[in-house]
Amino acid sequence: MLGKVIDMRHALVTGAILGLTLLAGSAAAQSVDAALARGTLKVCIVEGAPYALKTPRGQWIGHEIDVAERLASDFGLAPEFVPVTYADMMTRLAGRDCDLIAASLAIEPDRLRQAWFTTPYGESDVGVVTTRKDAAALADLDKAGVTIGAVTGTPAADLAKARLPLATIEVFPDLIAAERALDGGAVAGLAYKAPIPRLIAVKAPAKYVVVGGDPLARTADAFAVRKGDTDMLNLLNGWVEARRRDGFLARTDAYWLTTLDWMERLKPRAAPAAAK
Structure with missing residues (x-):
């Protein structure tokens, strides 16, 4: 009798685990399947x-925009961009506001607890620009x-807190607020991933300089997907490898991260002359 009870309990536990596994697999598949079903x-x-910004006409352009557009196109989908912040992006991803995060996102231990990361598709130096x-x-x-x-x-x-323990590190909600503080003199420098420090220095070389020597760190950047989303993870890993081998990722990096040619696309276009 006792053996039958134990066998029954074992069967119930096994069934529960199998059920949870199937549910997780079903939820994971929904991300890719739902995207294919809706076409976006x-x-x-x-x-x-230079990762994601809008032109004067309201069009999204940038490194991550080019990457996401190519990714979507390769699978016959249209990209649908969902603006988020670093503070809320993981919550938005978990809440299914998007299928993945494309933000040249550095793989960090704290983030690994909140999402799954793909094979890295880039690297970034984290540096400091200062007055x-x-x-x-x-x-x-x-x-x-020094702040x-x-x-x-x-x-x-x-x-910055780890490498500059004697300085005061002031945290801002977004890059716009941080740049405003730097420009207004509220802080003496800004720590951010490349190429932002260089872009700030280029715009006002008489005021800013990029700190030389070793960077704060070099990060590996990847897509983030919901935990358990195996289908999306596998799809993205395969895509990263294919686009690395055909040179697309290298060409995209070269244009957006090593040149300033893209800044021409941010200039307002002159209105056409009225016909006489």
């Missing part, structure tokens, strides 16, 4: 040059009385 790929993006022209290296900013800005939810915020 919902992509969470974080606005900020202090005497800052030849990070050590020159690691002083009491460095960073954006909440980014690796730069934690890296």
Whole structure:
């Protein structure tokens, strides 16, 4: 009798585990299947040059936009962009507001607890741009009385605290607010992933300089998908490998991350002359 009870309990536990596994597999498949059914790929993006920004006519352009558009096109889908912030992107992903996050997202331990990451499709240096022209290296900013800005939810915020323990690290909700603080003199520098520090310095070379020497860190950047979304993870991993081998990712990096040619696309176009 006792043996039958144990066998029954074992069967119930096994059945429950199998049921949960099937449910998880079903939920994972829904992400890819739902995208194919509706004909669109919902992509969470974080606005900020040169990754995702709008032209004067309201068109999305940027490194991640090109990547997401090619990804969607390769599977016969139209991209649907969902703007999010670093602070809420994981919540939005888990809430199915999007199928994946494409934001040159650094693979970090804290993020690994919240989502699954694909094979990296890029790397980024995290550096510092400053108004202090005497800052030849990070050590020159690691002083009491020096305030460095960073954006909440980014690796730069934690890296700056670790690498510049004597300085004060002030965290801002987004890059726009952080740049405004830098421009207004509220902070002496801004820690962020490349190429943002260089872009800021290029726009006002008389005011800003990128701190030389080793960067705060070098990150591996990847797509993020919902935990358990095996189908989407496998699809993206295969796509990254294919686009790496055909040179698409390298060409996209070269255009958006090493040149400023794309800035021409942000200039307002002159209205056509009225007919006489």
